[in-house]
Amino acid sequence: MSKSASRARLADIIRTRSFGRGEITLASGRKSDFYFNLKPTMLDPEGAALLAELTYETLRDEKVDxxxxxxxxxxxxxxxxxxxxxxxxxxxxxxxxxxxxxxHGARLSVEGLAKGESLAGKRCVIVEDVTTTGGSAIKAVEAVKESGAEIVLVLTMVDREEGATEAFAAAGLPFRSLYKASEFLNV
Structure with a gap:
């Protein structure tokens, strides 16, 4: 499947499984009349494969650890x-x-690393399913930077277009998205 066909198919899956209308309170505390819950897409076999494919293609030429x-x-x-x-x-x-x-246990902020493994000096990309203001991703950035890593990109699947671009620019962080909320709202 071509990249444009993959992108179109994934948009259909997101629209069907993960996009809705109705009043909701977002993680940022803001109220909205539409929402994205990408978990049903991320946990769907085809949705997971397409998200991974399009994200990997975005990162392929970056030197990411x-x-x-x-x-x-x-x-x-x-x-x-x-x-x-x-x-x-x-x-x-x-x-x-x-x-x-x-x-309890190791009391770690960053999980998934083997004993003796470290993010120190590594090039990392922060990924997020849906971004509104960027606050959640910035929390992840801070924890990863504390581990000594370099953040090369913040990449979200859907940018709600409500301030994240500006927040990441102010923090000096490169930011990209696979989709913009307007792509789903204006259909």
């Missing part, structure tokens, strides 16, 4: 990208950032 982001939205996405990158013979490892470190 790791991909990850804030739990819960980034977890299925990072795993799918890591798996596809292995199949493409260009492995990109995955991690996720806890919203709050567990109060």
């Amino acid at each position: 790791y991909v990850g982001g804030l739990e819960m939205g980034a977890v299925p996405l990072a795993g799918a990208i890591a798996q596809l990158s292995w199949l493409k013979n260009h492995p990109i490892s995955a991690f996720f950032v806890r919203k709050k470190p567990k109060e």
Whole structure:
């Protein structure tokens, strides 16, 4: 399937499985009359494959060591990208950032790394399912930077176009999205 056909098919899946109308309170605290819940798309076999494919294609020419982001939205996405990158013979490892470190065990903020493995000096991409203001992704960025990593890109699947671009620019972080909310609202 061509990239444009994959993108069109994924948009159809998102529209069917993950987009809705109705009043909702977003993670940012804002109210909205539309929403995206990408988990049904990320956990659908075809949706997961297409998200991984399009994301991998976006990252392929970047020199990326790791991909990850804030739990819960980034977890299925990072795993799918890591798996596809292995199949493409260009492995990109995955991690996720806890919203709050567990109060038992290793008490880690960044999970998914083997004992002795570190993000220090590694080039990382922060992924997110849906971005509104950028606040959640910036939490992940801060935790990953504290681990010594370099953030090369913040990549969201859907940008709600409500301030994230400006927030990432102000923070000096490159930002891209696979889709804009307006692509679903203006159909």
